[in-house]
Amino acid sequence: MNKTCARCQKVVYPIEELKCLDKTWHKTCFKCTECGMTLNMKTYKGYNKLPYCEAHIPKAKATVIADTPELKRIAENTKIQSNVKYHEDFEKSKGKFTQVADDPETLRIKQNTKIISNIAYHGDLEKKAAMEKQREAAEIADVRDLTEKIYQISL
Template identity: 55%
Template sequence: MNPQCARCGKVVYPTEKVSCLDKNWHKGCFHCEVCKMTLNMKNYKGYDKKPYCNAHYPKTSFTIVADTPENLRLRQQSQLQSQVQYKKDFEESKGRGFSIVSDTPEMQRLRRTQEHISNMEETTTSSEVEHQLDCK
């Protein structure tokens, strides 16, 4: 059974069939919706399952998206992950010669341990010196 034309509704035979935009058309019925210029598979543009020529193809206009809390959060997240922001921060801190490390409980514990080890070395060193002086 032969399909029907999407434009005129008559039967489309295989010799005159154009299958495009999920529809079947007669070659003469496959034309621009606006200017009626006959189209082929090389020069048509489809929009909303309808054929258009290049000149009459509907232009998509973008709508403004409101600054909802979710959109603001996504924008901030994108800025945080942005390589541009990362590079800017890197360039600003490059000449400082140090990096900022947060003062976490783990860092405080490590600092106290390091100070304790340092104090033990000083105590051991000074007592060894006193012992050597006493032996002379």
């Protein structure tokens, strides 16, 4: 049984036969799949078992190479860098948020919290004095309750 040309489907005689890409072609039928430029064994570029000229070989290399460990590594690094970038942005926006939060009202609350914290810290010392001064002790207890509430809110 005679072989048939992969392009024109006509019989290929040995004299005009060109074996390439697991197929048989007429030498004259071995052309670029895209532009029809006549190719030979030296000039053709095979892709998907079809011949292409240099200019029209499908640029699928990126996809193919993307499966190599090296490319995967790079892709992974890019992802990590993206995460880093994301965190950078997050830190920046956090900085902005802090600035926004530093309005007079917030500052006042912060200041009060600091004062209350100090009072709470010194509370133990003052407790001794408070033994002698019941009224003062009651005040400190109030402050401590308030401090606890503020801590709970900020948690």
